[in-house]
Amino acid sequence: MGKNPKIIELEDVVVKFAGDSGDGMQLTGSQFSDTSAFVGNDLSTFPDYPSEIRAPQGTIAGVSGYQVHIGHKDVSTPGDLADVLVAMNPAALKSNMKWLKPGATIIIDVDSFDDKNYKKAEYTSNPLEDGSLDGYNVVKAPITSLTITITKEYGLDAKTADKTKNQFVAGILFWLFNRDITIGESFIQKKFKKNEALVKANIAVLQGGYNYSETIEAMATTFIVNPAKNKKGLFRNISGNVATAWGLLAAAEKSGCDLFLGSYPITPATEILQELASRKHLGAITFQAEDEIAGICSSIGASFTGKLAVTSTSGPGLALKGEAIGLAVITELPIVIVNVQRGGPSTGLPTKTEQADLLQALYGRSGESPVIVIAATTPGNCFHFAYEAAKLSLEHMTPVILLTDGYLANGSELWQIPEMKDMAEIHPPKVKDNQEGYMPYIRDPETLARFWAVPGQEGLRHRVGGLEKADKTGEVSHDPYNHQVMVGLRQEKVDRVANYIPEQEIIGEKDADLLVIGWGGTYGAIVSAVKELQEEGKSISLAHFSHISPLPKNTAEVLKYAKKRVICELNLGQFAMYLRSKYPQYEFTQYNKVQGLPFMISELKAKFTELLEN
């Protein structure tokens, strides 16, 4: 038995798991985050995986990662740099060195650190001997060989035995974070409940990792991260894509309109289709279409019959759906288009994050084609924004584009579970059978939404279509003045949505020296940077937008008083262009990043500090 190590209490800690895409790092990472949630830590996670399913083993291209940020304090991003890195091979080590904090703990599977793998990772010298790891706390654990020894007596085949080595890693972390190992054991019992041999082997390996750590005295210091101090209630760990799917299901339940999702698999949006396909028990209808176009068109058909119609996609798919969105605009049928943004253009960086579809969402269609555009800001609140997208679409009879991104979609966070009774009511403007004088383009005077009669209803037969329609009657019309009236009405209908969305919030003083402006999925990093600078006494505030089209009514007021304004976004300045077009009276500077990666808090702080000083 080793000596009792020194235990340090941490406010937060970032752990990165990295290995071959076949090493099960996503699983190890999510098990660690579930355990963290179980012990009450706040948390945020982000997987980082290559677009190849199994790139050549041992190479940099094949490294798959999973980052977990846990906290006693509030955690709003997966963290800039890691305190602990688990590297299952040299390639995983090499590709993650630049994301480590000084003095970080590096746990390596020393069994895979051999000349063959150094070569594959393109190391010219042995990193364990060349001094490149000086200053780090390196734990050289023989993870593979010890796992094989432990599993021998359980009669597993070599492949299955190899797969249990992530439990060895888990065991090390249980020890490193002073956690009760029985939590891990019960997770294993739940996960493999149908296979007793696997339960026993995995638990033995987990204990093996724990005991190994205790014995070797390689980790002089261990950590405790206490339960989240600002959280109280019932929580779950949820990813952006699942939260999006659930928000849509919730809106279907509340509105009484069955959910119909027509979609085509595309990274990083596919999980929404998969999740809803597995929710038939809640009445969800999913249709895996032959292409993106059929995905949205089938949904428009479903909308015509009175369903809550949804299609989900990513950037290139949104481009393919453009024509059909125009059809939904002119037929004034409700539909939610979820665009999980990724690096573009074209196939671009399918597994990476970006915010470069904003202008496509706003303007990427023929003709005057206004839609509502809203953007989720955290993995968990994808639920609320998907719900709001559905509510606005149904109540205002207009397409809504919900923008999320690869970072929100695949990332997860500790999320407080809402009660359905607290969710806002949803009242689509449906009409009763045989309503006297029904015409398809008579409108609600407040919202300008047209009324929704659906096939099967008596006395309401009518026709819709892509040709311009006469105001009120809905007859085909080529009348020039009618066209102007209808174009105006469709725009005005979207503009009036500003009366139904919350005002824009400012975090901080409205007359701060620097007003930081962001939108969508960059919230976590931006709000962390701004709050840290506020705590340092800087005059800085944040307006982070979710409602893009229309903008909140008080937007001009929000922008007015700051001495300087900087717009931060993961593109070349699309929201900046949009705000400049709406508010030419204000000056904006920009901070843009287009690397397929989220903002780091540190780089934002550096930029803001520079702007505050000059």
Place this chain on the structure above:
Amino acid sequence: MKENTDFAPVLTPQDYKLDSPVKWCAGCGAHAVLSTIRNSVPETGVKKENVVFVSGIGCSSRFPYYINTYGFHSLHGRATAIASGIKIANPELSVWIVTGDGDSMAIGGNHFIHLIRRNIKLSLLIFNNKIYGLTKGQYSPTTPKGSITKTSPEGSIEEPFNPGELVMGSQGSFFARVVDTDVKMMKDVFVQAAMHKGTAVVEVLQNCVIFNDDVHDNITGKDVKEDHQIYLKHGQPMIFGKDRNKGLILRNNSFEVATIGENGITEKDIQIHDAHSGDAVRHYNLVRMDQPDFPLAMGIIRAVTKTVYEDMLHEQIAISESKTKIKCMDDLLKSGNTFEINETTP
């Protein structure tokens, strides 16, 4: 859910008439199809509010504006996808797609084959005039090779599609061919298409009086039609001709045209049409028959029983709903791993 045909009041063509003017060219074959549809739909026994017509873009696709049902005039090539969504979302509706050879075979070719593969229960009418009419006379995917059109001034160099072949290749359950000049044949086939359990594709050989006049003359001409068409009916011998003395026989497992009374051929040698046979090869051969060696096959060539997409989907939903413990959103939100966080210190 099934299409609701119970207790439907007796309807007449008048129930489906709209006051708005029909804007097809005078002499266009589409007029005859429209009036035949108005005559056919009442015979399907469907409540008039449950009938939906969906179309894409092109001359044929103005159809929904001329019939008093729920209607959706949609995007070029996409009527099939939109109609799929309508039918899957509400299987009680009786859905018709009206499309043309450009709309369904060119820009909508992908959706066309996938609709058929899934066997969603609806009727699809292809108005095949073998030309782009609304854009004024370019060749279409069904235009015969060598045709001089505005975009093929030296003659088209593309092999045309035969819609029936695509239906067979997509494992279609129903294919029929009719001609716009034979109202009785159209009505008979349209009603049976509407009753078919699955995707029923009807190719309507249609005349474009402006850009492709008389394209089907060799089939529909008064003096040749008896000899150049064979009207197939399930369970009946495949006989044709002005004198009803020609028929299809099998030789070396292939169809041949034979004359009854010649070379020892009797009526017994004439093959019986089996539209319900699972053997798609036989139907494929019938679909491919054409002048000058064969008469063109008309009527219902194939009508077989297959599982229907939306029936299976809604059955899966019903089973899932009955088996689950997660009955509502609150159940779902609290399912699986949840964590109660109460303490501010360990």
